[in-house]
Every structure is written in C-alpha cells, then in structure tokens.
Amino acid sequence: MFSAYDLKIDSDFFDDTFCTLKNYKNYKKIGENHLSSQLAPFKDKIQKFVLSDTMNGSEIQKKCFPEVDADIFISHSHNDKDLANSLAGWLYEEFGLKVFIDSNVWEYSNNLLNKINDKYSNKQINQNGEFLYDYRSCNYASQHVNIMLSTALQKMIDKVECIILLNTDNSISVFDNHKKTINQTYSPWIYSEILSTQIIRKKPLFYYREYRNDEIRAAFESSSENYFAFQITYDVSLEHLVKLNGSDLQTWLKEYYCGLDKYDDYPLDALYSIKNPKDLEKAKKISICTNEKQKERLQIIKSAIDGDSNAQKKFYEICCEANNLTCADCQGRRCQFKIINGGKII
Template sequence: MFQGFNLALKNALWDGQDLAYGELLHAGQRKQVKATIDAFAGHDGVLDASKMQASWFPQIDAQIFISHSHADATFALGLAGWLKTHFDLDSFIDSCAWGYADDLLALVDKKFCRNPGEGTYSYSKRNRSTSHVHMMLSTALVTMMDRCECLFFLNTPSSITPADVIGETETGTTTSPWIYSEIALSGLIRRKNVCQHRRVREEARAVADSLPLRYDVSVRHLESLDLRDLDAWRRGAAVSDAHPLDLLYRMKRSPG
C-alpha cells in the first residue's frame, strides 16, 4: 500500500448508474470467492489452510481497497462504479471476502465439529474452527491490502461512532471487528512507492454484529477525503493526462 484515505461520507456523489456498474463489477469477484469454498477440503479429509488463504481472492487485481461497514455496502458499490467510470480504476470491496466467512465456517463446522451421532456441535471445536477461519481471512485481507496501491475507508456513522467530533479528534469506536482490524493494520502495513505498485500490477497482468463489543479506532494515519475532494478529483482528471491516483496524491499533498 502507498497511501490510505479517510473518506467522510454523509451522502453519495455517484448515481444509480454507478451503483449498477459497481454491482456488476463486483459480482464477478463475489462469484470467484464463493466458488472456492467447496474446494477447501483435501483428499485426506484435512483442511488445507494455505489453499484456503490463497483462494479467498483468486487473481483479483485491484488498485483501491475499499473498507466499509456492512450497512454501507451500497455506498461501497456505488463508489467502485464511480471510480471505474471516471478513472478506470479497479477496486476491491472487503465485503466480497468477509461476506462469505460464515459460509466457510458452516462448511468447516459441518465436516469437523459435529458431535458423533448427534445434531449438536462441540463447543471447543467450534471455538477453534472460528479462530482458524477468522485468522485466515484476516491474513488474506492484509495480503490484498498490501497488493492494492491505496485504501479508501468509508467513514460514516455506520462504521465509526465518534468519541468527540471525528473531524477534530480523528478517533472513535466501532462495533465491527473487521473494521477495527483493517484500519489498525492499514497503519502498520509496509508502505511501497507508486512505481513498485504499478510495476507489479503490470507484471501480474502480463503473466460480528451479534456481540456487544467495541474497539477503539484511530484514522489519524489516513489522509482526509470528502465529497468535494472527490468531485475536484474527477474534474481535474477530465483535463489531465496524468495517472488519476497521482492527481489525487498531489491534490492531498501526499509524498510521491
């Protein structure tokens, strides 16, 4: 990852056509992820953890990682369509992955966690299976984040509850363990320069809502974005031959 952005949203800049385009673009990603779930059990009955981890996002090539709340899926899809329409930028929406975590967990539990001869599950085995699945998913998400050139975090009331005023403190709380994990890791993940990202991308082309838990979240390490910034970015890209992400970095005075 080169740069992360804290995109504060109250309403959308994109329209229904952008949303439909985003849904179309990411239907393929969701289909890829879902298609791998049934192939995770090895021939000897042992789950192949490496295969699981690698198969969450098979051959998905994206420049922007979109982190969002489950409640903001429509915003995320609309943004993805808007980015593709105006900048020809491909995005990865994190819910394409963790949306199927429960499906994988059900597969694992059915095969390995049932009590023999009963319709119940082993509590201890389910604890272990949940830990394994979530750890593998978290690792796969971090790998995808590392591959993307930048991250857009959709900062809405659904994703973060401000501790005071989010614009001033840049801190708050979230009830989503996935948002907590992604934002925390985005501040720790290695930074790669733009040339590294684009060279690798060109080479590649050539070849838990029910738990009352809260996590403290800080977005200080993310550059602030809002709808006015996005609109200015779109207008600037319309009259420039520069790479659209370079325009965004310069507009937000990010070092290149």
C-alpha cells in the first residue's frame, strides 16, 4: 500500500462526470463485469475442498481466497455495493485501473461457509421447511472462514497501491460527544480494513513504478439490512486517510486527460500530482537509473521491502558503501535498522 483515501461521493457524481457520455448505470455494469472476471476462475474450486473430510486451511486460503491483480482496493458498506461497483467501473473505464472490492470476498466466503455447514454441521429441516444446523459446528466453521477472509483482505491491502474508503452514511456514522467528533462503523470488516491501513507497512511509490527515464528527465528539465436485534459499533480514526470528494475525482480525470503523455503508464500519478505531489516527485527521481548498477540497486531495495532477507543484507551493505565505509568499519551503526534472520542479527 502506498496511499489511502477517504472518499465521499454519491450516485449523482457519475451522471455529471467530466468528458464522458456514460452514467451511473453504465459504470455499474462495467464495474460488475470487470469484478466478476477476477474471481470466476476460482469459484469452482470450493467444492473440491469441501468434499474432503480433512480440509487443509492453508490450501483453501491459497486457492479460494486468491490475491488478484489489482491497483485499487475499495472498502465499502454492503448497502453501497452498487455505488462501489459504479466507482470500480468508472476507474476501470476512464483510467484502465484494476479494482478489487471487498464485497466480492464477503460473498465468496459466505458461499464457502454455506457449503461447509451443509456437509458438516448436521443440516436438518424442521416442520416449517426451514434449515437447522448444529450451533457449535457452525461457530467452529465460521471462525476458520472468517480468519481466512480477514487474512485475504489484509494481504490485498498490503499488495495494492491505493486504498479507497467509500465513506457514506451506510459505512461511517458521525457522533458528537460535545468534546470531539467520533467516527464509528457498524461493520467489523470496515473497522478491520481501516485499522489495517494504519498498521500495514506503507511502501514508497517507487516500489510500484518503472518510469521511462527519458520521459522523467524531460519532465524535470522542463519543469443496512438488520440481521440481529442488537448492533455493535467500532470507533474508527479517519485522520490518516487523505480526503477525497467528487470534485477531486473530476480534477483527477481532467489532469489525466490533459496529460496523457505523462500519465498513460500510471494513471494514479495524475491523482498523486494533486494529493501526494512530494511523494510523486521523489519516486520519479529515485527511479532515474542511468546504468545497470543503479537498476540493480533499485531492485534490491524493492526486494528488501518485500522481506527478502538476502536483499535486506545487500541493502545494509549498500548503506555502508554509500558512505565509503565497510560493514566492519561502522559495525552497522550507520544503518538505522536491524535485520533479524532466524533470531540473529545479520
């Protein structure tokens, strides 16, 4: 994850979008088609695992909750699914950005949980024709599936470049306790996702970029449905999220269309030029590699961010080399971090 945004829009935004003849319904359909294509190859794999008496949770996690290829993760209330699909369609149609929506995984996990309960939770039919399940078996299955779901969502948040919270009255409730404004959510999943954006590592923008050096130099030179009788709320902080609204999205789209030569490879850069300009400039400067040695070093840094211990050790050596010292000279004191491998400091 590079950056996270707190977006406030409604369906009217899509009917007034700059430089397009499409509307809310058009974008909703585009979004649905785009999103359904992501998980289609994995849906048939659920039955394979349920048929086994002993299910391998790690394999289910890997096969049934895949890390799909996406640029943006949208967090939203289930009551805003149509709005989220329209936003996904707008991002995909106007910028070519691939989107992941958490509700796809919610529904996927419910499908898996239903199949597990049908087989293992003593499914019966009462006199009214309603299904009954064993309470403890259902709880046991739910615990495992929810852990798989939570893990899958956290992995996606870590993987994608950009997170967008679709902030509506359905997802975030605002309360005033006379001293300060408190944001709360009734959704445990939105709470978990917002919290994840606070604690998951923030990757530098150059991690996601491979700019063409000639273009960079030229630029610088020229330049709620109720299921229960009770509800639980969670206090959430949105202070770390960059604020976005419909006007910001219009400005982003205009910037993108007016600078296609600059933003064609990375459409999100048009947004960052407005909301994260310093990070964007830094990423471009770092990505200017004039020789093979610099390219190799940049790749080492990216691998170190991914947790590769060998790359981290090489990065440690690069830090010393950059200061004309050997690791023996400074004994690692110049490096402001420690690399732990197997409990030992390398």
